[in-house]
Amino acid sequence: MPPVPFPGREDDMTLQAASAPSDARNTPALSGAEVLMRALAEQGVEVIFGYPGGAVLPIYDALFKQNQIRHVLVRHEQAAVHAAEAYARSTGKVGVVLVTSGPGATNAVTGLLDAMMDSIPLVCLSGQVPTSLIGYDAFQEADTTGITRPVTKYNYLVRKPEDLAPTVHEAFAIARSGRPGPVLIDLPKNITVGDAPYMDAKEIAPRTERTQAKPDKDAVARAVKAMKNAKRPLFYTGGGIINSGPQASEALRKLVKMTGFPITSTLMGLGAYPGTDSQFLGMLGMHGTYEANLATHDCDVLIALGSRFDDRVTGRVDAFSPTSFKIHADIDPAQINKIIHVDEAIIGDVGETIAMMIEEWEKEPAYTHQAELAEWWSRIDAWRALDCLRFTQDQAPDAVIKPQQAIRRIYELARETGRDTYVSTEVGQHQMWAAQFFQFDHPNRWLTSGGLGTMGYGLPAAVGAQIAHPDALVMDIAGEASTLMNIQELGTIAQYRLPVKIFIINNHYMGMVRQWQELLHGSRYSESYSDALPDFVKLAESFHGTGMRVTQLSQLDDTIRQALAHNGPVIVDICVAEGENCFPMIPSGAAHNEMILGPEQGESGAKITKEGQMLV
Amino acid sequence: MQQEISGSAVISLLVDNESGALARIVELFSGRGYNIQSLTVAPVDENQTTSRVNVVTTGTPSAIRQIRAQIARVVPVSRVVDLTAEGPYVAREMALVKVVSSGEPRTEALRIAQAFRARAVDTTASSFVFELTGSTEKLDSFIELMRPLGLAEVSRTGVASICRGPQTIQSI
Structure with a gap:
């Protein structure tokens, strides 16, 4: 069954006509649930990810009676949020989630925090017991606004019918404005059952972020002046560029090309600049490349664009890029000087900032430090020559597959298909290897849980991406441990016949936990072995999909090709070497120039200190 | 980074007088590990739609700036002023x-x-x-x-x- 096509959105009247009670044709009275549907439609919502329950039955009834908005039934509320996140991240739209009261809402909490940390615009609608029962420990009652306050950008409990439509409109405005994030609306059942007045979005004035500012022209001019004085410059870009929209990525490419400066990216920013371009140094940070981290350490002007100096990026804060003049452009004033003191802050949309930087760069005087820049590039090239991601794969046909080999071949063979490709990941070693080996040409194609590091993100994220892009190739690069955390979504994949390709990099360990135990805890592998795993092939088959298993090198390429060519959902269980570590690695508490390298590159690096051990 | 000296600051803010607004401010302080020495809150406009919150907190100047920036992000907050930094009060x-x-x-x-x-x-x-x-x-x-x-x-x-x-x- 192909995905159900959406009817034309211009046909707004059908909703009201269909929902009018037959005995009251002349009155335009709508129920709260119908008002909600209409407000969602006005906000351009096409898909809701959700799971029904007692408190949201009126909303599901209104959903049933309209045909503008499609509902995707997930198998767990956490998965609904991750799917909506991936939908949002891959389309630039606001993702919408619908869950019931009590356990429905509490199950959504992890997803909401994930969206909060990674700045993903979401609106989560939760059912609530009727207002008359709030506070009486009613069945499936939870203090949802209380529980979700710290994990949302904003939340509401709608207590009056006249507040419903304005609340929905404002929620969307808040979710997408400024630094995007999740907004929750708690909907007591009497509000959705009873009548409520409708109000158009244009009739309300939303309180969007009051701190929002246009980038300051003088600050941009000062920043560009510093860039023109730079002899060892570096762009350090993040997820803010993706959030700003495709035009920000376009502008970034132009700015990087016209300056000739090197560029590195955070995990969340991958794809904003083409990974295959020679000016791109790869990702920086804990598992970033040797060249990116050393360039960060040694640069004289660091231009941070839409990135937030996360601890996974900075390593030891007092040794982070110690000699550079730091420029920080971010839409969120609270990110400025939060972790790293910067010399020039530009608050505002990063896409606008980059466009202004381009304009300023084109003005006289021109950049004159070409010789020093060339010298800088030759230092970077020397670091590059170390080839920090190199690994040795035994080429014997029956050789054990290295996880790096598996991920690199998935990337290369997916690229050979020439299809538009969206990649989600779970969390751990496979995620870092995917970040290292996948080179994205376009933004919005890389879906990963960066800030919160939520195991179980990838499978539901693949659902969301495939729903948004039915014709694209959608892959989940998974670990055997993470993927079991939301494995029930195989049911969603089966129901909607989503041709998602799930590649399980199966090393029988929670690999990153095992790696840290090896490096920091004397190889005492406490509870990190993946025991009693299911047979993933049979698991795929039991969920009406196709399962494949690879145990030796000779089968790897053919199996990946077969999986990619298959027109339905596939799980590929790739049994890989158990003891591989992900390198390079900046151990906790160490500086960028104290990276641990892999066995191929000489295994040098910092000793892990007691202080470092205390960090996460 | 040079050592900064921790001090006391009086932060005043105006918030929309809605349910949960005070909880948002207080939870921001506890969630981010900021200290509240004293807290007052009451509606201050004729329609009772805006409340003024006064918070006495302690921290280094950069911590206080961070507190201010974090409070300013809270949706119902329309104004945040660090009175200690703005002159006599x-x-x-x-x-x-x-x-x-x-x-x-x-x-x-x-x-x-x-x-x-x-x-x-x-x-x-x-x-x-x-x-x-x-x-x-x-x-x-x-x-x-x-x-x-x-x-x-x-x-x-x-x-x-x-x-x-x-x-x-x-x-x-």
Whole structure:
């Protein structure tokens, strides 16, 4: 069954006509649930990810009676949020989630925090017991606004019918404005059952972020002046560029090309600049490349664009890029000087900032430090020559597959298909290897849980991406441990016949936990072995999909090709070497120039200190 | 980075008077590990739609700037001012202080109260309730003096603050 096509959105009247009670044709009275549907439609919502329950039955009834908005039934509320996140991240739209009261809402909490940390615009609608029962420990009652306050950008409990439509409109405005994030609306059942007045979005004035500012022209001019004085410059870009929209990525490419400066990216920013371009140094940070981290350490002007100096990026804060003049452009004033003191802050949309930087760069005087820049590039090239991601794969046909080999071949063979490709990941070693080996040409194609590091993100994220892009190739690069955390979504994949390709990099360990135990805890592998795993092939088959298993090198390429060519959902269980570590690695508490390298590159690096051990 | 010295700051904010607004502010402080020394809140406009919150907190100057920036992100917050950083300001609180004693200590308590311009708002044969308004330091020292004289109970409002001169929280 192909995905159900959406009817034309211009046909707004059908909703009201269909929902009018037959005995009251002349009155335009709508129920709260119908008002909600209409407000969602006005906000351009096409898909809701959700799971029904007692408190949201009126909303599901209104959903049933309209045909503008499609509902995707997930198998767990956490998965609904991750799917909506991936939908949002891959389309630039606001993702919408619908869950019931009590356990429905509490199950959504992890997803909401994930969206909060990674700045993903979401609106989560939760059912609530009727207002008359709030506070009486009613069945499936939870203090949802209380529980979700710290994990949302904003939340509401709608207590009056006249507040419903304005609340929905404002929620969307808040979710997408400024630094995007999740907004929750708690909907007591009497509000959705009873009548409520409708109000158009244009009739309300939303309180969007009051701190929002246009980038300051003088600050941009000062920043560009510093860039023109730079002899060892570096762009350090993040997820803010993706959030700003495709035009920000376009502008970034132009700015990087016209300056000739090197560029590195955070995990969340991958794809904003083409990974295959020679000016791109790869990702920086804990598992970033040797060249990116050393360039960060040694640069004289660091231009941070839409990135937030996360601890996974900075390593030891007092040794982070110690000699550079730091420029920080971010839409969120609270990110400025939060972790790293910067010399020039530009608050505002990063896409606008980059466009202004381009304009300023084109003005006289021109950049004159070409010789020093060339010298800088030759230092970077020397670091590059170390080839920090190199690994040795035994080429014997029956050789054990290295996880790096598996991920690199998935990337290369997916690229050979020439299809538009969206990649989600779970969390751990496979995620870092995917970040290292996948080179994205376009933004919005890389879906990963960066800030919160939520195991179980990838499978539901693949659902969301495939729903948004039915014709694209959608892959989940998974670990055997993470993927079991939301494995029930195989049911969603089966129901909607989503041709998602799930590649399980199966090393029988929670690999990153095992790696840290090896490096920091004397190889005492406490509870990190993946025991009693299911047979993933049979698991795929039991969920009406196709399962494949690879145990030796000779089968790897053919199996990946077969999986990619298959027109339905596939799980590929790739049994890989158990003891591989992900390198390079900046151990906790160490500086960028104290990276641990892999066995191929000489295994040098910092000793892990007691202080470092205390960090996460 | 050079060492910064931790100090006290008085932050005043205007928030939309809606359910959960105060919880949002308080949870922001506890969630991010900021300290609240004192907190006052009451509606301040004629329609009761806006409340003013005054928070006394401690931290290094950069921590205080971070607190301000984080508060400013809270949707119902329309204005945040660090009065300590913006120039001269007035910060006052009120205390109700109950002293239970007789004989010489009772007379001494009344004498000190007069010196502090505290008002006795409740008097019985064995007790006084004094009402005292002033700076935090003044209230602290009054309470310390009352301690050996039969201090039985203290109720304080926390700090209300406002900037000096014609400027307002809106115009700073």
